[in-house]
Amino acid sequence: MGSFDQNMPANPVAELPSEPLESIPSLTVDCVIFGLSDKRLKTLLVKHAIGDSKGEWGLPGGVVYTKESLEEAASRMLGDLTGVQGIYMEQLQAFGDVERAGSEKRVITLAFFALVQPEHYELAISSDASDAIWCDVKERPELIFDHDKIVDVGIAYLRRRIRYKPIGVNLLPAKFTLGQLQELYEAILDEKLDKPNFRRKMLRINFLVCCNETQDNVPHRAGVLYRFDQENYDLLCDKGFSFEF
Amino acid sequence: MGSFDQNMPANPVAELPSEPLESIPSLTVDCVIFGLSDKRLKTLLVKHAIGDSKGEWGLPGGVVYTKESLEEAASRMLGDLTGVQGIYMEQLQAFGDVERAGSEKRVITLAFFALVQPEHYELAISSDASDAIWCDVKERPELIFDHDKIVDVGIAYLRRRIRYKPIGVNLLPAKFTLGQLQELYEAILDEKLDKPNFRRKMLRINFLVCCNETQDNVPHRAGVLYRFDQENYDLLCDKGFSFEF
DNA sequence: TCAAAAGTGTTTGTTATACACCCATGT
DNA sequence: ACATGGGTGTATAACAAACACTTTTGA
Numbered sequence: 001m002g003s004f005d006q007n008m009p010a011n012p013v014a015e016l017p018s019e020p021l022e023s024i025p026s027l028t029v030d031c032v033i034f035g036l037s038d039k040r041l042k043t044l045l046v047k048h049a050i051g052d053s054k055g056e057w058g059l060p061g062g063v064v065y066t067k068e069s070l071e072e073a074a075s076r077m078l079g080d081l082t083g084v085q086g087i088y089m090e091q092l093q094a095f096g097d098v099e100r101a102g103s104e105k106r107v108i109t110l111a112f113f114a115l116v117q118p119e120h121y122e123l124a125i126s127s128d129a130s131d132a133i134w135c136d137v138k139e140r141p142e143l144i145f146d147h148d149k150i151v152d153v154g155i156a157y158l159r160r161r162i163r164y165k166p167i168g169v170n171l172l173p174a175k176f177t178l179g180q181l182q183e184l185y186e187a188i189l190d191e192k193l194d195k196p197n198f199r200r201k202m203l204r205i206n207f208l209v210c211c212n213e214t215q216d217n218v219p220h221r222a223g224v225l226y227r228f229d230q231e232n233y234d235l236l237c238d239k240g241f242s243f244e245f
Numbered sequence: 246m247g248s249f250d251q252n253m254p255a256n257p258v259a260e261l262p263s264e265p266l267e268s269i270p271s272l273t274v275d276c277v278i279f280g281l282s283d284k285r286l287k288t289l290l291v292k293h294a295i296g297d298s299k300g301e302w303g304l305p306g307g308v309v310y311t312k313e314s315l316e317e318a319a320s321r322m323l324g325d326l327t328g329v330q331g332i333y334m335e336q337l338q339a340f341g342d343v344e345r346a347g348s349e350k351r352v353i354t355l356a357f358f359a360l361v362q363p364e365h366y367e368l369a370i371s372s373d374a375s376d377a378i379w380c381d382v383k384e385r386p387e388l389i390f391d392h393d394k395i396v397d398v399g400i401a402y403l404r405r406r407i408r409y410k411p412i413g414v415n416l417l418p419a420k421f422t423l424g425q426l427q428e429l430y431e432a433i434l435d436e437k438l439d440k441p442n443f444r445r446k447m448l449r450i451n452f453l454v455c456c457n458e459t460q461d462n463v464p465h466r467a468g469v470l471y472r473f474d475q476e477n478y479d480l481l482c483d484k485g486f487s488f489e490f
Numbered sequence: 491t492c493a494a495a496a497g498t499g500t501t502t503g504t505t506a507t508a509c510a511c512c513c514a515t516g517t
Numbered sequence: 518a519c520a521t522g523g524g525t526g527t528a529t530a531a532c533a534a535a536c537a538c539t540t541t542t543g544a
């Protein structure tokens with residue numbers, strides 16, 4: 001893949017295009033929804049119940065309606081296919097290779113991205129899907145079309161995003177320990193982090209508030225519980241910050 | 246604008262959508278092309294010569310053809326409307342509000358982004374445009390549709406992007422001084438930077454090579470010329486880096 | 491008493507920030 | 518001689534990385 005600022009090819013348009021297109025056969029939306037369970041990063045997949053791709057796994061998605069925004073389309077699709085309702089999604093990227101959905105019909109898709117707590121949602125399977133699961137991103141089945149690539153782009157985006165915007169509000173319980181927060185980052189980055197250094201960095205960002213409470217029913221020393229400081233958290237979502245792990 | 250990780254509204258889908266849509270009326274592509282001239286950040290604008298928006302300024306763009314990828318569409322459009330050929334563009338974001346192009350017809354657009362040297366291109370105006378200019382981003386006219394917002398998103402993206410990927414290859418001459426490089430960053434960020442600190446940081450990134458030459462015909466001490474080390478530059482485009490200004 | 495995770499401290503080296511300062515050149 | 522931008526040095530504080538260590542708890 002040519003990187004943006006590298007030397008340019010003389011002309012990336014390989015051949016002259018065909019006739020203008022008054023209407024794109026299909027604009028769809030697909031959702032890359034990440035969640036944490038069993039200390040692993042999971043993504044939400046559905047098994048198609050109808051059409052050419054019956055029986056195959058893919059991302060929840062579908063065709064955009066005329067009178068809904070792209071964001072509304074993504075929310076609706078996700079709710080319909082999986083029962084996951086009312087979450088806020090970010091645009092990831094459009095995927096529009098001519099034959100990405102097979103050679104007959106051109107389908108351009110816009111991928112959305114979100115982070116949620118799997119245990120907050122009961123997966124409800126629609127008539128268009130025969131199954132919906134939270135799947136470990138590292139052990140996922142082969143997906144239809146270019147959905148594997150879309151998931152990879154989603155993971156890459158997430159790994160970059162955690163360096164400049166807070167995450168966690170939708171991935172952790174309201175009160176959590178620094179250990180749980182670290183497990184979250186480790187699951188996303190797929191690497192172990194140094195505990196003392198991680199704690200110091202997180203506390204310095206200044207979006208955590210100590211609850212003056214500790215865990216209970218844990219088979220080891222109870223950790224102090226923290227929560228996100230909503231005001232600073234929101235501020236940092238806008239302003240961003242920057243650090244390395 | 247609700248930030249991704251903030252508390253979610255109960256359900257962002259305000260009203261139930263209308264009938265399914267077999268075909269989107271229009272998918273277009275718009276290009277936010279930035280360049281540096283007179284030490285200012287400029288963007289490429291065209292004046293529409295036809296249609297409802299005749300006489301108004303907007304971004305170069307148009308409808309995607311059936312047999313071209315999105316990237317090809319963006320390149321073609323830019324070349325046709327302005328004569329700027331053969332540049333590599335990055336996807337920025339899709340804009341799809343229902344009434345973004347007026348209330349009659351729904352038009353979804355995908356914005357692309359690129360950085361070029363204005364003086365490398367002779368602006369050639371097509372029949373669909375009556376004018377094409379490089380316009381200071383801070384003094385631009387009001388643009389059609391939501392193009393003002395698209396330019397703002399482009400600027401915000403650029404300002405974030407320079408923190409983790411190299412820029413400059415397409416914005417500066419092959420050989421340049423550290424002063425010119427600093428002017429570039431200052432134009433993008435719209436703020437003055439400390440010279441000694443800027444130099445140290447840039448040199449530490451390790452994508453610059455000293456040419457062992459100096460400027461000439463300058464009315465002050467001649468600066469040492471540098472060029473980009475293509476190999477490390479490309480590597481950093483992939484890997485990314487991270488710093489603050 | 492042991493495992494497991496919480497939590498603290500310290501050392502070493504690097505980087506950021508904010509300056510003051512000198513250098514070379516054309517007018 | 519001076520304005521202009523090129524270029525260097527330095528003191529202070531902040532931060533990163535690596536690692537050793539102590540604490541609390543349930544089993």
